[in-house]
Amino acid sequence: MIAASFVSRKVTVSRTLIKICGITSADDALAACNAGADALGLVFYEPSPRGIRVQQARDIVAAIPPFVTVVALFVDESAAVIDRILEQVAVDCIQFHGSESAAFCEQFGRPYLKALRVRPGQDIAAACQRYPGARAVLLDSWQPDLPGGTGTTFDWGLAPARLARPLVLAGGLNDSNVGAAIRALAPAGVDVSGGVERAPGQKDIPKMSRFIAAVRAADLSDGAVQ
């Protein structure tokens, strides 16, 4: 009998997938792809220093090679605005980074990630079970005044050993700590923004390269890649 929940290990591929979030220009998008990113995050949240508009997003998507996943990120945005953006930008996947319900997330008929912000006393495993249609849950750091892109880690000990959906780990990752994070939690994917920037919204090519090298080194040390 197959258990209803499973350990959030690398269930589908034997290498950790890498999403670089908060891409604001075609140049940064290409640099991230050249460094080896699997997915790019486009932040459609105006207050963020990484927030972009439709035309910027279209320019980014036009510049990137095939097979790189484009993830559109929203924070408690209205369905009408999300629909309008999905009509205009070739998005592969949606990341819901607010307090959206599963029904809200599923109405768009697209693959989606649900971000859950981790703080003590919260039942992350139960929260995850509320999103059975999510491709993955993204665990990020909680801060009272910032919905994401905090640049801070959370206590990885608070991540449940068993999750109903694959885990994408986020929050304050950089080339110095991502290896330890992968060894500690064996996530299906990692997500980084501030740790590969030279300034908010501007990616740094050497930092992206070092980050991806550190992920691959951890994959090898894990024995995950045969």
Ligand SMILES: O=C(O)c1ccccc1NCC(=O)[C@H](O)[C@H](O)COP(=O)(O)O
């Ligand atoms: O990046 C932002 O500015 C942002 C703003 C509002 C909601 C989400 C946001 N980013 C979401 C991400 O997926 C980030 O990669 C994730 O929060 C990790 O960020 P960081 O701690 O800077 O690596």
